Amino acid sequence: MTKEKIFLLLLCFLFIGCDRTKPPIQFFPDMKNQKSVRPQAQFREPPANTVPRKAKRYPFSDPEGAEKKLKNPLTPTADTLNRGQFMYNAYCLPCHNSNGEGFGPVVKRGFAPPPPLSSEKVKQWSDGRLFHIITKGQGIMSSYASQVDPIDRWAIILYIRALQKAHGGKVNGAQ
Numbered sequence: 001m002t003k004e005k006i007f008l009l010l011l012c013f014l015f016i017g018c019d020r021t022k023p024p025i026q027f028f029p030d031m032k033n034q035k036s037v038r039p040q041a042q043f044r045e046p047p048a049n050t051v052p053r054k055a056k057r058y059p060f061s062d063p064e065g066a067e068k069k070l071k072n073p074l075t076p077t078a079d080t081l082n083r084g085q086f087m088y089n090a091y092c093l094p095c096h097n098s099n100g101e102g103f104g105p106v107v108k109r110g111f112a113p114p115p116p117l118s119s120e121k122v123k124q125w126s127d128g129r130l131f132h133i134i135t136k137g138q139g140i141m142s143s144y145a146s147q148v149d150p151i152d153r154w155a156i157i158l159y160i161r162a163l164q165k166a167h168g169g170k171v172n173g174a175q
């Protein structure tokens with residue numbers, strides 16, 4: 001094939017897509033032509049009575065059970081506190097605020113203010129009970145189980161404990 005012919009061929013390709021009244025020619029239509037799924041819809045329903053392979057069933061339906069049985073597997077170190085702070089800032093700060101006192105940006109825009117995490121009541125609650133609240137939600141606060149992995153929930157709890165000690169001040173260990 002001569003250079004001119006190749007040039008003409010390329011020119012044809014260039015002008016193929018120029019009619020804006022018609023849908024463009026698709027060279028790889030496999031991504032576009034598929035069974036459409038509604039936004040946010042699950043593509044395939046899981047079979048009845050099954051759980052994902054890596055999922056563990058959460059056994060507690062009431063906070064008291066979790067309060068007694070669950071223990072925090074993590075200890076406060078610079079790493080766990082930093083992770084806790086990172087996850088807290090992403091998932092809890094919007095309502096509970098950076099100091100845990102409850103007037104975060106979402107509350108300033110009209111959401112009901114949560115009670116302070118530094119209250120005597122929350123200080124007395126075990127880590128297990130806080131884990132339960134993050135996992136199951138409480139009242140108008142929804143569950144964060146699907147967003148926050150169990151190990152990160154424990155890290156967040158360490159960070160909340162540090163916030164409680166710091167009374168809204170700077171938390172040692174975390175940056």
Ligand code: HEC
Nearest residue numbers: 091092094095112113114115122133134138139140141144
């Ligand atoms: C959308 C706002 C919002 C977010 C985000 C949020 N919470 Fe809450 N939280 C609330 C509200 C509101 C309450 C009070 C709920 C009730 O008892 O009706 C609450 C209650 C709590 C309580 C119980 C406090 C008490 O005194 O009863 C804990 C503990 C808690 N949240 C921890 C967390 C943690 C940890 C996160 C992040 C993983 C989080 N929350 C994310 C709004 C939020």
